[in-house]
Amino acid sequence: MKISENWLRTWVNPAIDSETLSNQLTMLGLEVDEISPAAKPFTGVVVGEVLTVEQHPDADRLRVTTVNIGTDEILQIVCGAPNVRVGMKAPVATIGAVLPGDFKIKKGKLRGMESQGMLCGASEIDLEDKIDGLLELPDDAPVGVDIREYLQLDDHVIDISITPNRGDCFSIRGIAREVAVINEITMNEPALKTVAATLSDEKSLEVTTAGCPRYLGRLIKNVNTKAATPDWMSQALARSGVRQHSILVDITNYVLMELGQPLHAFDAAKIEGTIHIRQAVANESLILLNDQEVKLADDVMVIADDAQVLAMAGIMGGASSAVSDTTHDIFLESAFFAPLAIAGRARRYGLHTDASQRYERGVDFELPLQAIHRASQLIQELAGGEFGPITTAENLEQLPKRELIGLNQTQVDALLGYHIDEEFIDAALVRLGCQVERLAAGIWSVLPPSHRYDLVIYQDLIEEIARIHGYDNIQISLPVLDVKFAAHADQFELPQLRQTLVDLGYQEAISFSFADEKLEKQLNPEVKPLRLANPISSDLAVMRSSLLSSLIPCVQYNLNRQQSRVRLFEVGLRFDYQNAASINDLKQIPTLAFIAVGSKHAESWHAKAQAIDFFDLKGEVETILAAGRVEATYVRSTRAWLHPGQSAEIMVDGKSIGYLGRLHPNLEDALDLSATWVAELDQSAVLQTYVSSFTELSRFPTVRRDIALLISDKINVSEIQQLIGKTGGEFLGSTWLFDVYKGQGVEQGKRSLAFALLWQHPTRTLEDAEIKTGMDHIIQVLEDTYQATLRAS
Structure with missing residues (x-):
C-alpha cells in the first residue's frame, strides 16, 4: 500500500525524519518496501502570473508573454503552449533554475525574441500531464512562492507491505495509530462533522444473509457530479496510487484510503424498490464496472434491488447502477461484510479490488457509521446535495465478538525470556486501543479494540508488547529448562555389526561350535583341543578355538562347487581352554571372524578382475572399527597360521583385540586353497559404548x-x-x-x-x-x- 508522508503527518507528526519514520514502520512489522520522493529534485521554479500575451512576430506557434513572479522585474518569456492566456497562473522556471534531468534554464532568444525563463507544463516538474500545455494553477495561488512548497512536492511516497493479519493498517488512520503508539504521541484525527438529514426520503433495506451483519445506506439528492475534485484530494489519491475519476468516486476512494472503510455510491434513479443484501442465485449474471460479465455462484453475496443484481458485495459494483455525469441522486453504501463471506470470491473471477483486499482481511465493524458520516461531510463540502437519514440494517448477534483476554507478568517474562516492567505493559496495551483492567499486581484483563481481529489469545498480546518495546531491545537468552536429562550413550550393537559386514559384501554363515581336530591343529600346532565325550561326527569332535575352524570348511565347500569368489562372516563363540584345569575354567569368547577368497569385486563389465590384497582387508577391518568408534593401530603379526609379511595384530590401547591377514602359504597348500584372507576380532572390543560429540568446524584456512x-x-x-x-x-x-x-x-x-x-x-x-x-x-x-x-x- 502506498501513502503520502505529508498526508500521514497531518494525522500524526513525530519529530523524526523520513528515514527514521520508515525504519520505525518496518520494525513495527509494517515493512517499508520503498520510500521515494513525490517529484524528482529541481530548483528555481515559482508561481507566476501571465500579464500579457502577444503573437511572436516571426513564429506562428509562439507567443511572447510578460510574467509576474513577485519581484520588481517583469519577465519576458517566449512560450509555445496552446493554453497560455492573460491572467492564468503557472509554474515559471527562472534563469538559473535546474529542472529534472539536470536541465538548466538560461537566458536565450527564440526566433530573435529574448526569453527570460520558461513557463512549465506538469511534466517539466515531474508531474503527470493531464492537459496539453502549461500546468494551470488555481487563481488563488500566491505569486512568487516556490512551486515545490505550493504543490508540496517535497513529500515522499511510502510503499508499505501489509501482512495479512493487519487489515487495520490498510489506511492512513491505521498507519497513524501505529506511529502514534511507538512515539507515544497523540493522533490528530480530522474533526468529523455529521451532516443532518434535510430529507425524509430513504431506501428500505432487507438483509437475508449472515455474511452482512451491518449495512448502512443514505439517499443523497441533487448532487453536483460534475464538480471538480480539489487539488489536495487529487494529490493525496495520486500519491496513494489511486487514479482520479469523478468527484463522487474520488470522495469514496479518499475515505477508503483515509479510514480503511470501503464505500460505494449507486445511481439512485437506477434502483428499483428495496435494496436486498443476499446470496446470489446460481448463474445470475452481472456486468461489472470494468465491463466484465460474470456468472455468479450461490456462495457469492450480492447487493440487489427488486429487479436486478446491482453489485458483488464487498468486491465491485455493477455498470447498470454506476454514477455518471448525468447522475443527480445517489445511494451511498457503507457496510461490514464478514471476512469469510468475501474471501476467495474476487480471485475466483480474476478480480483484485481495494474493497475485497480489505474485507478479506477484516474491516473494523464499528467503522461503517464513521465512514458514511465522513463521506457525507466531504460530499456536502465539495458537491453539495440534500441528505436523507442514514438507514441501518444490522444483526448484532452476528457481529464479531471481542472476548476478554487474561494476561499476567509471568506469561510475558516466560514467553519473551526477559522482564518488561508492569507500567510499560499497561501503557502499551492502552496505547494500542485496548481496554485494560489491572486485576492485581502483574495481572490484567484485556479487551482488544474492534479493529484488531488478530488479538485473540494472551500470546498475541505478548507479541504486541514485544513489538512496541522494540525488537532491537529483545535480550538474547536461552530458555530455562527444568529438565534433567538422563545420561545416554550410544551403543554399536550386533545387528549393526552384521549390517556393516553385509554392506561390505559378506554373507553370514551359521555353524556349529564344534570343529575338526585336524584343522584345529593345522591352524595352531600348539593347541590342545578339548574333545567332546559324544561328538556328532568325527569332523565335529572338538570345541573350536577359532571361528576359522568353521569358516574354512564352508569356503572349501563353496569352492568345490564352482564358486570362485567367496566372502563369509560369522559371529559366535570360540573357546579358550589352554589354561583350563577343568570344564569349569573353559572361557567362551564372543568373536567376529570373516574370510574372503577370490577377486575383490564380483565379475562385471565395468571393472577388471582384481585379486584381494592386504590393504583391501585392512580397509574393511577399519570400516567395522569406525562404525563402532574404535581407534586401532596395527603391528606385524607372528601367528603361525598367518603369512609373516601380510598379516597384522589389531591393537587397541596397547592390547591385541584380534588379527587380520592372509593364511600362511603352507597352510593354503595343505588345505588346497588359493590366496585366502582372514580376520578375527573380539566382539566385546568392537561392540563398544560411545558418546557422540561434535567439535565446531574451523572457519579459518588449513x-x-x-x-x-x-x-x-x-x-x-x-x-x-x-x-x-x-x-x-x-x-x-x-x-x-x-x-x-x-x-x-x-x-x-x-x-x-x-x-x-x-x-x-x-x-x-x-x-x-x-x-x-x-x-x-x-x-x-x-x-x-x-x-x-x-x-x-
Whole structure:
C-alpha cells in the first residue's frame, strides 16, 4: 500500500525524519518496501502570473508573454503552449533554475525574441500531464512562492507491505495509530462533522444473509457530479496510487484510503424498490464496472434491488447502477461484510479490488457509521446535495465478538525470556486501543479494540508488547529448562555389526561350535583341543578355538562347487581352554571372524578382475572399527597360521583385540586353497559404548606442509605417524603417508617416506612462523628418535 508522508503527518507528526519514520514502520512489522520522493529534485521554479500575451512576430506557434513572479522585474518569456492566456497562473522556471534531468534554464532568444525563463507544463516538474500545455494553477495561488512548497512536492511516497493479519493498517488512520503508539504521541484525527438529514426520503433495506451483519445506506439528492475534485484530494489519491475519476468516486476512494472503510455510491434513479443484501442465485449474471460479465455462484453475496443484481458485495459494483455525469441522486453504501463471506470470491473471477483486499482481511465493524458520516461531510463540502437519514440494517448477534483476554507478568517474562516492567505493559496495551483492567499486581484483563481481529489469545498480546518495546531491545537468552536429562550413550550393537559386514559384501554363515581336530591343529600346532565325550561326527569332535575352524570348511565347500569368489562372516563363540584345569575354567569368547577368497569385486563389465590384497582387508577391518568408534593401530603379526609379511595384530590401547591377514602359504597348500584372507576380532572390543560429540568446524584456512624422510625400513609407519602427531603441536590436525620409495638414490636398509601434514587453528589464521616452529620440532624429534634425515628433492 502506498501513502503520502505529508498526508500521514497531518494525522500524526513525530519529530523524526523520513528515514527514521520508515525504519520505525518496518520494525513495527509494517515493512517499508520503498520510500521515494513525490517529484524528482529541481530548483528555481515559482508561481507566476501571465500579464500579457502577444503573437511572436516571426513564429506562428509562439507567443511572447510578460510574467509576474513577485519581484520588481517583469519577465519576458517566449512560450509555445496552446493554453497560455492573460491572467492564468503557472509554474515559471527562472534563469538559473535546474529542472529534472539536470536541465538548466538560461537566458536565450527564440526566433530573435529574448526569453527570460520558461513557463512549465506538469511534466517539466515531474508531474503527470493531464492537459496539453502549461500546468494551470488555481487563481488563488500566491505569486512568487516556490512551486515545490505550493504543490508540496517535497513529500515522499511510502510503499508499505501489509501482512495479512493487519487489515487495520490498510489506511492512513491505521498507519497513524501505529506511529502514534511507538512515539507515544497523540493522533490528530480530522474533526468529523455529521451532516443532518434535510430529507425524509430513504431506501428500505432487507438483509437475508449472515455474511452482512451491518449495512448502512443514505439517499443523497441533487448532487453536483460534475464538480471538480480539489487539488489536495487529487494529490493525496495520486500519491496513494489511486487514479482520479469523478468527484463522487474520488470522495469514496479518499475515505477508503483515509479510514480503511470501503464505500460505494449507486445511481439512485437506477434502483428499483428495496435494496436486498443476499446470496446470489446460481448463474445470475452481472456486468461489472470494468465491463466484465460474470456468472455468479450461490456462495457469492450480492447487493440487489427488486429487479436486478446491482453489485458483488464487498468486491465491485455493477455498470447498470454506476454514477455518471448525468447522475443527480445517489445511494451511498457503507457496510461490514464478514471476512469469510468475501474471501476467495474476487480471485475466483480474476478480480483484485481495494474493497475485497480489505474485507478479506477484516474491516473494523464499528467503522461503517464513521465512514458514511465522513463521506457525507466531504460530499456536502465539495458537491453539495440534500441528505436523507442514514438507514441501518444490522444483526448484532452476528457481529464479531471481542472476548476478554487474561494476561499476567509471568506469561510475558516466560514467553519473551526477559522482564518488561508492569507500567510499560499497561501503557502499551492502552496505547494500542485496548481496554485494560489491572486485576492485581502483574495481572490484567484485556479487551482488544474492534479493529484488531488478530488479538485473540494472551500470546498475541505478548507479541504486541514485544513489538512496541522494540525488537532491537529483545535480550538474547536461552530458555530455562527444568529438565534433567538422563545420561545416554550410544551403543554399536550386533545387528549393526552384521549390517556393516553385509554392506561390505559378506554373507553370514551359521555353524556349529564344534570343529575338526585336524584343522584345529593345522591352524595352531600348539593347541590342545578339548574333545567332546559324544561328538556328532568325527569332523565335529572338538570345541573350536577359532571361528576359522568353521569358516574354512564352508569356503572349501563353496569352492568345490564352482564358486570362485567367496566372502563369509560369522559371529559366535570360540573357546579358550589352554589354561583350563577343568570344564569349569573353559572361557567362551564372543568373536567376529570373516574370510574372503577370490577377486575383490564380483565379475562385471565395468571393472577388471582384481585379486584381494592386504590393504583391501585392512580397509574393511577399519570400516567395522569406525562404525563402532574404535581407534586401532596395527603391528606385524607372528601367528603361525598367518603369512609373516601380510598379516597384522589389531591393537587397541596397547592390547591385541584380534588379527587380520592372509593364511600362511603352507597352510593354503595343505588345505588346497588359493590366496585366502582372514580376520578375527573380539566382539566385546568392537561392540563398544560411545558418546557422540561434535567439535565446531574451523572457519579459518588449513595449511599443508609435506615432509620426505630417509628412515630405516625396519620402523613401522604407524609409529612414525604417531610420533609426528604427538610432536607437531595442538594445531596439527592430521597427517598421512602419500609416497614410499626404495631404489636408486636410497641406501640399502632404508626407504623414503613422504608425509602430508595439515595444520588449522579454530579461531584464527596460523602464522608461517608457527608452522615453521612445528615443522622444526618434528624434524628434530625424528632425527633424535629414529635417526631420520630429510630427503633432498
